[in-house]
Amino acid sequence: MSSSSQKRYEEAIQQVDVIIANCIDMELHYQGLINKVHPSHRASACNLIHYITYRNHISTSLKRFLFGKGLSGLKNAEAHIMASLQLTRKRLHQLAHDEVPPPIETAVTFKKAEKIAKRNSRQLLGNKSKKRNVRIMVTQPSEAANNSHLAAQMMRSGMNTVRINCAHDTETEWLQMIRHVRAGMDTMQKHVKITMDLGGPKVRTGAIQHGPKVAHLRPERDDFGRVIDPGKAALIAEGQLFPDEDNIYIPIPSTALRNLLLGEDLSFQDTRGKKRLLRITEIEGKVIWVHGYESAYIQTGTEMTSSQSNQTFAVGEIPPLEQYLLLKKGDHLTLHKEQTPGEPAKYDRDGNLLQKAHISCTAAEVFEDVKAGERIIFDDGKIIGYIHENTGDELEIKITHAKDLGTKLKMDKGINFPVSRLHISGLTDKDKEDLKFVTKHADVINMSFVNTTADVEQLISELDLLGAKSHIGVVLKIETMTAVKNIVKLLLSAMQLEKVGVMIARGDLAIECGWQNVGLVQEELLKICRSAHIPTIWATQVMENLAKKGVPSRAEITDAVMAQKADCIMLNKGMYILEAIQLLDTILINTEKAHWDKKQFFKEMAY
Missing domain, CATH: 3.20.20.60 (Phosphoenolpyruvate-binding domains)
Structure with missing residues (x-):
């Protein structure tokens, strides 16, 4: 072996020895905390301290050297770090043709870690x-x-x-x-x-005034009034979760749902007393899709009659139309401490802003911690803004990120302050x-x-x-x-x-x-x-x-x-x-x- 190779092995052995010594020192330093853990976790607590010490002291050059010698660079060794360090030291001594020093007793062996x-x-x-x-x-x-x-x-x-x-x-x-x-x-x-x-x-948006309990199907028409895209809804069994917020779901009795046939019509009178039809166009597992070619308003209890399966059933509980604030880039929003229902922005006939959109925050404590200029994020990043002013009871927010056509902000959506120091x-x-x-x-x-x-x-x-x-x-x-x-x-x-x-x-x-x-x-x-x-x-x-x-x-x-x-x-x-x-x-x-x-x-x- 060349003298340069021998020297590199000696340097690696010395580095590993230093890491092992530091692990032992830090274990002694944290002994008070380790003694407080449950007896079944004592060895694991020591291994945790050893791993953090190893993580903070291992160099990239040492990892690469070990990897180059087929020693895997201590990869995936976190569960038994002291045992892995000692095995690495032993292999380095063997490769350097040195006498292997006696091992230090370890509380967590490879097998014990798995157990x-x-x-x-x-x-x-x-x-x-x-x-x-x-x-x-x-x-x-x-x-x-x-x-x-x-x-x-x-x-x-x-x-x-x-x-x-x-x-x-x-x-x-x-x-x-x-x-x-x-x-x-x-x-x-x-x-x-x-x-x-x-x-x-959890910091969330507060309530928004509920809309009526009604499902509204609206077909899209061309300039001549002809339907180019029917109103669509999905029939699901009562008690089922609504799969998403993007479609209209109408709950009906599960027995009625099972007996409906592809292609048949459902007749009913909507909330205005107008006779309407829905046609079954697709049966997709637990969901039946229907199309309507005229505007229809359907509420809880609306009776429907099927044309082929000859059954009459009542529509189940339709949730109230969920209201929302539609926010665009550049809009202003008031987030307030007072738990009053939120409202969208209001404009006059000429499009002039009369009242900014506003909504409450479920955690009053945040108003004491956040500062002007800090970022605020709504609904997992769908809407982003910054705090323009904190009055103590209200945050004035300018929206810096939303969809071009606007993003809906609904009640009970998460609010994050990624750079603020919150004491919640x-x-x-x-x-x-x-x-x-x-x-x-x-x-x-x-x-x-x-x-x-x-x-x-x-x-x-x-x-x-x-x-x-x-x-x-x-x-x-x-x-x-x-x-x-x-x-x-x-x-x-x-x-x-x-x-x-x-x-x-x-x-x-x-x-x-x-x-x-x-x-x-x-x-x-x-x-x-x-x-x-x-x-x-x-x-x-x-x-x-x-x-x-x-x-x-x-x-x-x-x-x-x-x-x-x-x-x-x-x-x-x-x-x-x-x-x-x-x-x-x-x-x-x-x-x-x-x-x-x-x-x-x-x-x-x-x-």
């Missing part, structure tokens, strides 16, 4: 399926309170973990959902974990009240918008008061950049509990860190949690197009494959949720097989 991670996932998220390791978590829709079979159908399709969101419905509906889940467990002879989300201090965190009064129910009926609490260790300590204190600290699991939902920056301290604080997990909530997180950074942030969170052997949940818009519209996009299929890096994948609600669960189950099984056998799909490649 701890599997145990933690099982305790928090429940048993895995027979053919895959990654769990599937499914959000329960409101209809699950009235549909006694839905939970069992979800389990049969592949659901391992149930999610109920306390931001929606009431204790009455939650209890019914849980009863149906437990009945489904008995039916399926399968145990699933029940998780419940605390609403948390911890448990709300509603969260504390909901905890009394959750600790009695659920296995796991999902804590929303956790930002600091004080938030975690507050939750642990509340659990202690309720006598639930020893048996309930806690998932930290990482939704802000503050939480990302505090992730190590958040984990060490939460690891006082035996069952702990992290949900990577990519919706708000993407707005906070920027679209260009969300992939990197997500990857970093996965690695840090893996180093602490903490189970992770991959959430937000997974298979969303399939769940809501029945057809998956190519991008979301790829996302589902990549989601296998996590321990659990969360699906949200939708009309086609069973199909989404089934497809995700198949994707995960096939991908796990292919991970170990690259010839799973193509047995032989031509060459």
Whole structure:
């Protein structure tokens, strides 16, 4: 071996030795925090500190040197970092023909890391399926309170973990959902974990004055009054979720829906007493599409008669027309603290502005924290503006990004302040009240918008008061950049509990860190949690197009494959949720097989 090669090996060995020494020093520095974690997490807490130390000290040049020598550059070593560092040092000594120094005793070996991670996932998220390791978590829709079979159908399709969101419905509906889940467990002879989300201090738009409960079908006509595009609507079964906000949906009894025939007409009188017809043009699974060639107003209770199947039925509950503010680039919007219904902008006959559009904000605290000149983002980035003035009770906002023809801002849409230093965190009064129910009926609490260790300590204190600290699991939902920056301290604080997990909530997180950074942030969170052997949940818009519209996009299929890096994948609600669960189950099984056998799909490649 040349002297230059020998010298490079010696430098690499020295660098690895320095990293190992720093890991040991930092473990001693954090010993106070490590001693506070649950006994089952002590070794994992040490490994977490070791990994962060390694991450902060490893150089790119050392990684490249190790990779060039076939040592993989310590890639994917986060779950057993000290064992990997020592093995790397041993191999370097062997390649340099040096005497190998005695190993330092490590608490987390390669096998132990895998064993701890599997145990933690099982305790928090429940048993895995027979053919895959990654769990599937499914959000329960409101209809699950009235549909006694839905939970069992979800389990049969592949659901391992149930999610109920306390931001929606009431204790009455939650209890019914849980009863149906437990009945489904008995039916399926399968145990699933029940998780419940605390609403948390989410900042959203307030109410807008509701419109009438009516569906209006309007055909498009040419200059001669001839119909060039009929009014379109979809008939769905009563109790079904509306798949999207883009189409008109008319709920009817499920028995009537099943018996309707393609091509037949539905006759009725609209709200004005005018006789109207709708023609069935397409039957698409659970949805029947109809066309109308005259303007028609349909309300709850409207009686319809079919021309061929000879049945008469009443239209179910039609929700009120959802009002909105239409905002364009350059518009001004007032966001106010007072909880009065929002209104769109008002103009006189000449188009002069009489009153700016205005809407309330659900969190009064933000008015104390935000400043003029800071950005404000609505509805996951669909509308962006900046704060022109903060009067204390109102924010005057100028819109800088929206669609050319305007973007609709509706009630209960998220508001983000990506550069503002907000002091909103911890448990709300509603969260504390909901905890009394959750600790009695659920296995796991999902804590929303956790930002600091004080938030975690507050939750642990509340659990202690309720006598639930020893048996309930806690998932930290990482939704802000503050939480990302505090992730190590958040984990060490939460690891006082035996069952702990992290949900990577990519919706708000993407707005906070920027679209260009969300992939990197997500990857970093996965690695840090893996180093602490903490189970992770991959959430937000997974298979969303399939769940809501029945057809998956190519991008979301790829996302589902990549989601296998996590321990659990969360699906949200939708009309086609069973199909989404089934497809995700198949994707995960096939991908796990292919991970170990690259010839799973193509047995032989031509060459």
